[in-house]
Amino acid sequence: MNSNATTLTSGAAALAGGLDVEAIRQDFPILHQQINGYPLAYLDSAASTQRPVQVIDAIRRYYTHDHANVHRGVHTLSHRATDIYEGARETTRRFINARSTREIVFTRGTTEAINLVAATLGQRLGAGDEILISAMEHHSNIVPWQMLCEQRGTILRVVPINDRGELLLDEFEKLIGKRTRLVAITHVSNALGTVNPVQQIVASAHARGIPVLIDGAQAIAHQAVDVQAMDCDFYAFSGHKMCGPTGIGVLYGRESLLETLPPWQGGGDMILTVSFSGTTYNELPYRLEAGTPHIAGAAGLGAAIDYLQKIGMEDIARHEADLLAYASQALGEVPGLRLVGTAAHKAGVASFNIDGIHPHDIGTVLDQHGVAIRAGHHCAMPVMERYGIPGTARASFAFYNTRTEIDQMVGALRLAIRMFA
Amino acid sequence: MSDKTTSLTELYRQTVLNHSRNPHNCRRPANWDREAEGHNALCGDKVHVYLGMRGQALADVSYEASGCAISLASASMMSDAVAGKTESAARQTIDDFIGDLSGLQPGKLEGELAALGGVRDYPSRIRCATLPWQTLRAALDAVQETVTTE
Numbered sequence: 001m002n003s004n005a006t007t008l009t010s011g012a013a014a015l016a017g018g019l020d021v022e023a024i025r026q027d028f029p030i031l032h033q034q035i036n037g038y039p040l041a042y043l044d045s046a047a048s049t050q051r052p053v054q055v056i057d058a059i060r061r062y063y064t065h066d067h068a069n070v071h072r073g074v075h076t077l078s079h080r081a082t083d084i085y086e087g088a089r090e091t092t093r094r095f096i097n098a099r100s101t102r103e104i105v106f107t108r109g110t111t112e113a114i115n116l117v118a119a120t121l122g123q124r125l126g127a128g129d130e131i132l133i134s135a136m137e138h139h140s141n142i143v144p145w146q147m148l149c150e151q152r153g154t155i156l157r158v159v160p161i162n163d164r165g166e167l168l169l170d171e172f173e174k175l176i177g178k179r180t181r182l183v184a185i186t187h188v189s190n191a192l193g194t195v196n197p198v199q200q201i202v203a204s205a206h207a208r209g210i211p212v213l214i215d216g217a218q219a220i221a222h223q224a225v226d227v228q229a230m231d232c233d234f235y236a237f238s239g240h241k242m243c244g245p246t247g248i249g250v251l252y253g254r255e256s257l258l259e260t261l262p263p264w265q266g267g268g269d270m271i272l273t274v275s276f277s278g279t280t281y282n283e284l285p286y287r288l289e290a291g292t293p294h295i296a297g298a299a300g301l302g303a304a305i306d307y308l309q310k311i312g313m314e315d316i317a318r319h320e321a322d323l324l325a326y327a328s329q330a331l332g333e334v335p336g337l338r339l340v341g342t343a344a345h346k347a348g349v350a351s352f353n354i355d356g357i358h359p360h361d362i363g364t365v366l367d368q369h370g371v372a373i374r375a376g377h378h379c380a381m382p383v384m385e386r387y388g389i390p391g392t393a394r395a396s397f398a399f400y401n402t403r404t405e406i407d408q409m410v411g412a413l414r415l416a417i418r419m420f421a
Numbered sequence: 422m423s424d425k426t427t428s429l430t431e432l433y434r435q436t437v438l439n440h441s442r443n444p445h446n447c448r449r450p451a452n453w454d455r456e457a458e459g460h461n462a463l464c465g466d467k468v469h470v471y472l473g474m475r476g477q478a479l480a481d482v483s484y485e486a487s488g489c490a491i492s493l494a495s496a497s498m499m500s501d502a503v504a505g506k507t508e509s510a511a512r513q514t515i516d517d518f519i520g521d522l523s524g525l526q527p528g529k530l531e532g533e534l535a536a537l538g539g540v541r542d543y544p545s546r547i548r549c550a551t552l553p554w555q556t557l558r559a560a561l562d563a564v565q566e567t568v569t570t571e
Contacts, residue, residue, distance in 0.1 A: 036428075358489035360464045361433075364546060368430045376464050390465030390487070419433060420490070 019311065019319045024400050027052035027307075031400065038370025041405035046190050046218060046349055046396030047374050048240045051304070055243055058303035059296050069292055071269060085295045088302030089285075092250055095305045096235065097226040102255050102284040106293055109249035110217040111140040113236035114184070116251055116288065117213055118144035120261040121182065127153030130179040134159045134167055134196070135386055136189040139379045141215045145184065155179070161386065165192035165341040173204065180210050187225075187235075188218035191380040191394070192341025193324070193349030195219070202231050211257060217241050221398065222320055222347050224313040233257050239297060244304035248297030251288075258284050265290040316399040320348035323397040323406065330410045336417065340392050348397035351378075353389060354413070357420045362393040365419065369412035371405075429543055433490065436536040440494035445501055446483045447493075453481070459556030459568040461548055466492040468553045470560045477507045482557075489549050491540060496553035498533050508561060515554050522547050 025031055030050050033040050042050060062084060068077035070085045089101045098104060107113040125131075131145045135158050145156050157180070159172045167185075176183065183205045188195050202212045211233035219225060221242035227235050234257075239248040253261075263270060263281050267290035272280045281287045308316065327350045331337055336355035354362060363375030376391040377384045384391055395409060453471035460467050466488030473481030482500045486493055499518075503511040518534060520526030522541045530538045540550045552568075559568040 358464075360489040360546070360549065361491070364429055364543065365433075368428065384465070419430070420438065 018322070019315050019399060021319070021400065021402055024311065025402075027054065028400055029053060029056075035370040035372070036368050038408070041371045041401075041408045043395040043397065043401065043405060043409060044372045044374050045221075045398035045401070046241070046378075046394065048246070049221060049243050049398050050400070051243050051245070051300075052307050054307050055245070055300045055303045059245060059300045062296050062299040067295070070295055071286070081295055084302070085293065085298045088298035088305075091302040091305050095225075095309065096220075096252055097228050098252055099228065100255055103252055103258065105251040105253060105258070105285045105288045106298055107236075107249045107251050108247055108294070109238040109240070110215060110236045111144075111238075111249075113234075113249055113251035114141055114213065114215065115144045116264050117182075117184075117234055117236075117253075118148050120264050120288075121211075122148040122152065122154070123262055125152050125154045125181050128155065128179055129181045130155045130157050130177070132157045132159065132172075132176055132180050132183045132185075134172075134185050135161045136165065136167070136192055136194060136380065136383055137184075137186055138190050138215065138217070139381070140217075141184055141186060141213075142382070154181075158382075159185075161192075161194075164343050165189065165194045165383075166343045167194070167196050167201075169197070169200070172201065176205060176208060176210065180205075180208070182211055182213060184213040184215070186215040186218070188216075188222070188347045188349075189341065189380070189383070190218045190349070191351055191378040191383045191392070192343065193346040193351065193396075194341060194343040195223075195345040195347050197345075198232065199230055206231065211254075218347065218349070221308060221316070223317045227252050239301040239304065242301075242304055243307060245294075245297045245300040248294045248301050250301075255284065258288070261288070263290075264288050267291045269293070311399060319399050320397050320401075323401055323403065324348045324350065326403050327395060327397070327406045327409075330406055331413075334410060334413055334417070337413070340387055340389070349394060350396070351392040351394045353392055354417065357416060359391045359393040361420070362413070362416060365416040366393075366409060366412050369408065369415070371409045371412050373409070429539070429546075432536065432539045436533055437490050437494040440497035441490035444486070444493055444497040446504070447486065447497065447500075448483050449485050450481060450483050453483075455560045455563060457556050457559035457562075457564055457568060459552050459559065461488070461492070461552050462569055463548065464489060466549055466552055468492065468496055468556050470496075470553065470556045472557075472560050474508075477509075479503055479506055479508065479511050484553065484556075486553070488552075489546075491537075491546055491549040492552050495537060495550040498537060499553050499557060502534060503557065512558070512561060515558050518554050519551050522551055 028050050066080040068081045070082045089104045092104050093101045157175045205212045213234035214232045216235050216237040220237040233254045235252040240246040270290040340351040359375040374394045454474040455472040458469045468486040470484045482504045484496050486496045517529040521530050521538045
């Protein structure tokens, strides 16, 4: 019902030597419009990806034919809604190779997933216990821990990065210690594009018996993710950064660890029985999903995963690596332009500054030429502080982007430089 | 090209770049009577306004600023627009400018300020333009904390 209906229009299968991007683009209605008189070049997928018709249709189909509340009704629509919702959970489990759907908790997004861990796992932390993060984290993997530190006297330690934007692993080894209770690190930096050696980090932490949370928001739609191979304890990601809807996300948690977490939000669905003498809680994952969930969001997320898998994560990664290499070279030839984040292992993010032009002015001039990028601190103000800059202009790529769009951006940048000269 | 009233590129060419390249009154004075600091957390724009008062008049209006071209140009134009005015006249100009950019009271601006008012068609940039003015108002109000555009 939800997943089988997902097919690629125009036979958007991988061609020999790469993706058939023109066919893929036919699946994305939003890409086919003029912005300020120019064809839209959408280079802001790190902020949010766009959705193919398959996802939009799955949501429409759900609301048109199948909606009711889940896990409750005895009637047909409730069964259908439950099948769709739980089907999406199974699709998600398969996508990241979790052992069981008990390990897949639906949340509102990455932010809520991390907050869930901070609010539950955090209850067992006390004064002097330490949480280890990195200097390249998004605010959503900083602030929940800072809030916990304020509440419980826990200490936040930060692994520094080098000028290329790579994590200093020797510093990581020095900072992880007897008081470390959790390592929380991003898989891919949203501001710099750095891909962290998460497997190595997990192995090092596990050797000391410390659990690891990986913020997967910027990785999930851009490379194959296997939580068993990675061996992480938590993996958090958002639907809207993987061609799915906003308002839905996932917390993967190792079952043996999730079992030990106290309930989070209280309400319907997370209980088995309620009486004024006491309440018994539901099993995983429902125990951590209070209230009527975002069923349509899950339907859309399931369709998005089906879509990504039909294209193939390896082909997506290869195409985006090509775009990054092409963009890095083209941007490198722009006078006065400096790339921020030049790690050896990078995902499709090109952050940059241009001498004498503020990132917001770059963003505005590009928008005037149909090019959508992000300008600012990218919710990673400590990263900007590390480089001593107020922000960057950031182009980020998805599998539906083309070299032509990068050319359009670089052309507009050259115009901006002439304008501001 | 654009469906907006003024192409922002044109706005930059005609008005913004003149001021952002050669900002007027951009300095930290030796003495001042009132001051305030403003910060746009969204893009990191910062402005610090200094006022030298002579009686009720804003005798010397200067500032230090870092930020995008629109915020720098707006600060420069503001310093020209309110210099020498009485406090109440300056407050009126602030209200006119912010009212115009918010779309609440359009059409009260003249000359360069009217041109800069074209920013109102670009919601993500309005706060860049209004930050110096909000900071000036805070200086007149003798607000101690940093003003933000949030």
